[in-house]
Amino acid sequence: MMLxxxxxxxxxxxxxxxxxxxxxxxxxxxxxxxxxxADIRDMLHDYIDIGKLGVGLVVGVVDERGTQVVSYGNLDxxxxxxxxxxTLFEIGSVTKVFTALLLxxxxxxxxxxxxxxxxxxxxESVKMPTYQGKQITLFELATHTSGLPREWQGDxxxxxxxxxLHRKPGT
Numbered sequence: 001m002m003l004x005x006x007x008x009x010x011x012x013x014x015x016x017x018x019x020x021x022x023x024x025x026x027x028x029x030x031x032x033x034x035x036x037x038a039d040i041r042d043m044l045h046d047y048i049d050i051g052k053l054g055v056g057l058v059v060g061v062v063d064e065r066g067t068q069v070v071s072y073g074n075l076d077x078x079x080x081x082x083x084x085x086x087t088l089f090e091i092g093s094v095t096k097v098f099t100a101l102l103l104x105x106x107x108x109x110x111x112x113x114x115x116x117x118x119x120x121x122x123x124e125s126v127k128m129p130t131y132q133g134k135q136i137t138l139f140e141l142a143t144h145t146s147g148l149p150r151e152w153q154g155d156x157x158x159x160x161x162x163x164x165l166h167r168k169p170g171t
Contacts, residue, residue, distance in 0.1 A: 040068075040070040044071075044072035056075055056076065057073060057083065058070070058071040058087055071083045071087070114138050115137050115138070115139060117135035117136065117138075118137065118138060119136075121138075125161075129148075129163045130165065131167065134168055134170075135169070136169045137169065145170050
């Protein structure tokens with residue numbers, strides 16, 4: 001549950017930063033000033049009610065002052081329920097961006113290298129597949145060139161341990 005909460009907060013942060021950097025937010029003060037709740041609510045209103053680009057959004061900002069959560073709109077499930085700071089959203093591929101950023105941060109701190117084999121970081125009970133002796137590296141995993149299938153069923157650890165690669169990692 002904690003990881004889901006962190007992921008949702010990260011997504012909300014990216015949304016604010018993206019809208020902030022694209023000029024989607026109008027500030028009452030200088031651009032260096034974080035947006036106020038009213039600024040964010042106005043932006044959400046424009047996005048949802050005027051632009052018809054959604055039904056409900058929740059934006060969270062985490063900075064040195066703490067956190068702020070602003071929501072606007074409704075769930076898209078046939079009810080009149082409003083979205084709020086506890087609403088769970090499908091975040092899809094945005095997790096790939098955060099994974100790559102966290103990997104880069106760990107590389108910069110010397111905790112791992114991009115050419116490290118993924119197997120190095122897995123429990124002994126999990127066996128990452130190889131292709132003609134070539135191990136999958138963190139770089140290949142992060143760039144989606146590992147050769148692992150996109151879809152799986154059941155337990156991920158069991159799937160990976162019994163998976164067969166049909167092409168060389170890195171291609």
